[in-house]
Amino acid sequence: MDEQQDAIDRVAMALRAARRVAVLTGAGVSAESGLRTFRGATAADLPADMRALWAEFDPMKLATPEAFADDPAMVSKWYDWRRLGCLAAEPNAGHLALAEMQRRLEAGGGECVVITQNVDRLHQRAGCRRVVELHGTIIDWRCLACGIRSTPAPEPMPAHPMRTACCGALLRPDVVWFGEMLPEQAIRAAWDAAQTAEVFFAVGTSAIVQPAASLVGVASSAGATTVEVNVEETPASGAVDWALRGSSGTILPRIVERAWG
Ligand code: BJW
Numbered sequence: 070m071d072e073q074q075d076a077i078d079r080v081a082m083a084l085r086a087a088r089r090v091a092v093l094t095g096a097g098v099s100a101e102s103g104l105r106t107f108r109g110a111t112a113a114d115l116p117a118d119m120r121a122l123w124a125e126f127d128p129m130k131l132a133t134p135e136a137f138a139d140d141p142a143m144v145s146k147w148y149d150w151r152r153l154g155c156l157a158a159e160p161n162a163g164h165l166a167l168a169e170m171q172r173r174l175e176a177g178g179g180e181c182v183v184i185t186q187n188v189d190r191l192h193q194r195a196g197c198r199r200v201v202e203l204h205g206t207i208i209d210w211r212c213l214a215c216g217i218r219s220t221p222a223p224e225p226m227p228a229h230p231m232r233t234a235c236c237g238a239l240l241r242p243d244v245v246w247f248g249e250m251l252p253e254q255a256i257r258a259a260w261d262a263a264q265t266a267e268v269f270f271a272v273g274t275s276a277i278v279q280p281a282a283s284l285v286g287v288a289s290s291a292g293a294t295t296v297e298v299n300v301e302e303t304p305a306s307g308a309v310d311w312a313l314r315g316s317s318g319t320i321l322p323r324i325v326e327r328a329w330g
Contacts, residue, residue, distance in 0.1 A: 076311050077320070081327035083268050083294045084170070088179035091266035092167060093259075093284050094317075095186045097273020097299060101161040101318040102191055104154060108275045110301045112316040132246045141230035141239050148242040149226050152207045155188070156223050160195035163272070163317035166325045168196035173329050182262035186274060186281050188244050201258045203251055203281050205244040214238035251280065259284060269293040273317050276305035285309065 084090065096106035100115060107128075111119045126147070130136050137144045160168075171181040183192050183200045188207040192200045211218045214236035221231075231240040245251050259281075263269060269288035276282045276297075285305045289295045295309040298320045306312045313320050 073313065073315070076313055077323050078327055080268075080294075080296050080311050080313070081324050084324065084328045087267040087294075088174070088177075089262075089266050090170070090174055090179070090181040090268045090270070091184060091259075091262040091284075091288065091293075092170075092181065092270040092272060093184045093186070093263075093274060093281065094167070094192070094272045095274025095276075095281075097275075098163050098167075098185075098317045099158065099161070099187055099189055099191055100273065101163060101316060102158040102189075104158050104189060104191075106273075106275075108277070109303075112300050112318075128247065132244075133248055134246055135248075137239075137241055137246070141241075143229075145226070145230040145240070148207060148244075149221075149229065152221070152242070153223075153225065155190065155207055158189065158191060160191045161318045163321045164191050164195035164197075166321035167192065167272075169325050170321075170328075171197055171199065173325070182258070182266075184259045184262060184281075184284065186278065188242075201255050201262070203245070203255050203259060205242075205252065207242050207244055209243040210240045211243045212236050212238050213241050218243055256280070260287060263288040263293075264291045266291075266293045268296065270296045270298065271303075271305050271309065272298040272321070274299070274303070274305075276303040 100106055100111045105119055105122050107123045108121050131147055174181040183197050185192055186204045188204055190208050209218045209220050212233040212235050217235050233240050263284045266288050271285050296311045297305055297309045298313045298317050
């Protein structure tokens with residue numbers, strides 16, 4: 070039996086025996102849905118135009134509150150372009166496998182919390198019910214003055230930047246930019262899930278953006294079996310019990326299939 074298959078079997082066994090599971094996901098999980106990651110490699114069979122966003126765009130000019138204050142039109146336009154991409158994308162085999170994992174664990178009286186850094190809502194569209202959105206969502210936008218959220222229509226926004234009907238202030242994506250605090254409730258739910266998980270997965274994340282990247286260590290220190298699924302090595306690879314190399318759309322269905330048949 071090859072080494073990877075043996076590792077998948079052992080992870081599946083741990084999963085079968087567990088009641089509490091937590092899964093941290095990153096942009097790599099959505100790569101096979103055609104959404105570009107921010108950093109790192111993508112699976113070899115994906116098209117060349119899937120190159121990482123931060124290799125083409127400067128995050129400091131787009132993903133900070135200062136960037137939005139300096140050039141709201143450009144930032145709004147870029148996020149609207151990405152929002153439409155997310156709406157056009159479909160969940161892939163990795164998303165569906167996680168939804169199935171959640172269903173199987175819940176059916177057996179257990180629980181599985183999906184903690185995502187992704188803003189695309191593809192986990193929810195795949196059928197996941199318990200999703201913690203650590204970095205917010207690009208699907209909803211909010212008023213910069215009063216914080217009221219709205220869901221723009223699934224078509225290009227009529228202007229950039231948009232002004233809100235409530236306050237006449239600027240409308241911004243409901244995502245977490247660099248230097249901003251993560252939503253308090255999401256942080257609490259994520260830490261709680263990591264501290265109590267018997268099995269913890271880090272899937273498709275470069276594991277460098279804090280505080281999300283700390284969750285693997287939190288779970289490991291609390292005694293969880295830790296598993297990474299990624300096409301390449303990351304700073305978390307050396308710290309996990311099982312580092313599975315390959316695309317999430319291939320590996321996750323194999324794990325679920327081995328665990329529950
Ligand atoms: C596949 C695959 C396939 C490909 N299958 N795998 C401590 C130390 C140092 C710095 C900090 C610190 N604490 C806070 C900071 C600052 C900062 C930070 O972490 N900076 C780092 C760059 C070092 N963090 C923050 O500012 C956070 N706020 C905060 O901590 O507040 C308190 C505070 C503020 C200031 C100072 C100190 C404390 C907020 C972070 C917000 C991140 N926002 C973004 C943009 C969201 C909106 C948008 O969508 O535009 O979130 S940045 C971007 O990175 C996005 C992602 O959610 C996030 C993480 O990326 P992710 O998901 O890991 O994706 P990638 O692209 O990095 O990796 C993809 C992976 O998939 C790769 O490994 C591939 O190999 C793999 N892959 N295809 C499996 N098919």
